[in-house]
Amino acid sequence: MKKQSPIKRLWELAASQHAGLKLSVSLAVLGVLGGIVPYVVAGQVLTNLFNGVTDFSAYMKACVVGLLGYAVKSVLYSLSLSVSHKATFELLQELREKMLHKLPKLSLGKVTATPSGEWKQLIVDQVESLERPVAHLIPEMTANMVGPLCILIYLIVLDWRMALLSLVSIPIGMFFMSIIMKSYGKQYAGSVQVGAQMNAAIAEYAGGIEVIKAFNQGESSYHKFSEKILANAQYYYDWMKSVQFLMSLSKSILPTTLLAVLPAGYLFYQSGSLDGGTFLTTVILSFSLSGLLMAAMNFVDSLARVGTVVGQIDALLAAEEQQHEKHPISFNKHDIVLDHVSFSYESGEDAKEIIHDVSLSIKDGSFNAFVGPSGGGKSTLAKLIAGYWDVEKGSIAIGGINAKKVPLEQLYNSVSFVSQDNFLFNESIRNNIRMGCLSATDEDVEHIAKLSGCHDFIENLENGYDTIAGEGGTHLSGGERQRISIARAMLKNAPIVIFDEATAYIDPENEVLMQQALGQLVAGKTVIAIAHRLSTITGADQIFVIEEGKIENHGTHQELLEKSKLYQSMWLAHVGAKGGK
Structure with a gap:
């Protein structure tokens, strides 16, 4: 059976909120398109200046159009986030209710075998961590992927050579990011595990403080408690250290579109195969293209979180329940x-x-x-x-x-x-x-x-x-x-x-x-x-x-x-x- 992608599974879990999330995505896409308008206008203004246009009204109209585009982006972005957050918080409530309704259906052994700190982390902390992926990733990442596509199409219409040149640095930057992504999900799952151990240690330390004081075990108990906290911090330090270089390379190379666009565009312009206005417009739009892709890359952490958290939620919701009939029984006696x-x-051969x-x-x-x-x-x-x-x-x-x-x-x-x-x-x-x-x-x-x-x-x-x-x-x-x-x-x-x-x-x-x-x-x-x-x-x-x-x-x-x-x-x-x- 083919493994389902975390985003697709999250979308299934959010079935009751599809209308709100779709509206949020639509508003975000329109907002991004509105945000592209100022770049297009800037390119047009530079073209007019390059061509010696002296009509002030033409510049005023361009500025008004650019300002309207920016206003559309700001308003629709705010509306998109408002709609997505409303749908998200309702979804988080539904997920918590589903999990809390599931717990009584499990055997007592399944519930008691899991430390209370882990239940708290899953039902409260981990579900809460879905807020950013659902409220931001779904609408914003979608919009930030649609935006570059629209810019690329526009650049192709202007000059296909410049369109391709504007993409040269992007695959290189994405290559280094893909190396990080190969282990990112596994690393994030590990961070959740050490976090759960830390939470369990905190809950145990606080819950057993009376015994700790009674038997004067403060030092040894605190050592165990502090070990888990330090292990959690060490894990994140080692993880960030291992990806720091590749992450820096990716984020440094990805926005360097001008390294290809400027020299090649100048040669095309000198040879007469590219007019100055198109050259300037390409330079401006290449900034927008890399900016939107960089914004989309900021959701890498959210993607990893979705895979881990959705997996944990599914594991609980799919856990074996006590199998009982659903229709009430009439008892005549209670022997x-x-x-x-x-x-x-336990189950299995070693039980x-x-x-x-x-x-x-x-x-x-x-x-x-x-x-x-x-x-x-x-x-x-x-x-x-x-x-x-x-x-x-x-x-x-x-x-x-x-x-x-x-x-x-x-x-x-x-x-x-x-x-x-x-x-x-x-x-x-x-x-x-x-x-x-x-x-x-x-x-x-x-x-x-x-x-x-x-x-x-x-x-x-x-x-x-x-x-x-x-x-x-x-x-x-x-x-x-x-x-x-x-x-x-x-x-x-x-x-x-x-x-x-x-x-x-x-x-x-x-x-x-x-x-x-x-x-x-x-x-x-x-x-x-x-x-x-x-x-x-x-x-x-x-x-x-x-x-x-x-x-x-x-x-x-x-x-x-x-x-x-x-x-x-x-x-x-x-x-x-x-x-x-």
Whole structure:
């Protein structure tokens, strides 16, 4: 399959803005043609002077025509940029919306495997970098290529020999530019890569500053951070140094059209085969010809940027989505059945399987628990049930319906997932809770907060429900963040609720109250709790002991104490940690 050119692909992505961009190109071309008029007029004025014309009105008319041409160029250029920028900013908005709508359709692994700094660079910085190529390159470069063509045609009409002479320096200048262009796209792609690494290092350094300070790792962490910044600067320095000589040659040689036009034109004039007016007009227009081509060359960087950025955008938009049906499903119940499920985060021959042939059944409206050693696959199983990944081996059914037949949005709406590290947005506590149901009123938010046992501590905050949580919830303690996350999940009111160590950060005094509140809030729902504190799940209808990606055993608390040595050891360790009670 023939590789599509970046400009053609960019034009396809800008399909909704074609009308505006075409109008912009038309205005830019007319503007460039208007800009040629003063050069033509200047040539005519010199011809008149050379021929001894003394009629002042002829010169005045020529000046007026030249001034009108310049005015047309200025006005149409401004209009062209205005139209192209309006279309461009709408296009950038569309591209960002497409990418942001794409992210939730990808598996959680695809999203989390990419550092947040890289996502930010792509969706914000890289898309923003398309502003110049779209708003300027498409109309201006097109116009700056049409302009020289029109001048060349005019020169051919005047004298084909002079037309060819005016082009002599251009192929030489373009030759040196073509050498640069061979590696320019690859070099620009490399600059994007080192830039992404720098952004990721900055985000990591800022996000981990608390750990850095706590363990006095400022020097080593800053060294890693500064290395990436210096690497980014060094890359650009080396790149510019490698092309500086050729770029200087190209830009020095390209405009030297007079080196051929003046001596050859003078010889033609002396021999009588070229009149003085045409000679002077050719000299003037050759300046315009090289000037427009030089302006077009300024977009070399934009062309390289287009290839890289469009490639990255296409890679995201074409990324494999979770494959689910589009039509909503009607659920009569919300029991969960896993049938011979195996799963690995990566694909290919080297992929390490995390879940091995797991089959389990969870009844509708029951309380269930996943327990077992850390790293055994408890959270992975829970996230598979929540639809964060699709399973390739085996199947997951909800209410007797294969999860892949449930639209992804409906599947997400059917599950509330509360983890021990829930993210809070840098907004008010009220709006963070309201994320569970955007249509909820303030009264609904406060009511669910009371039921979830977090109303009192919220009221004691400086601004109550209007207190800003901070980025990621940094203005709150771990226990406070968890309780707000639980309230948010409860406001969602989904029929399936998954708690992944949801009370891990809550102090013992409040844990009993929280457990009681949760018991009321999840009544009648299908509940899965991942727990290390076994005392919190002794009343579960069913407990699944998970070890090394397999179901080691399952049953009630009492049944497992009798038949599961692993559960027995975990229980003894738990009660021993509590003082043998």
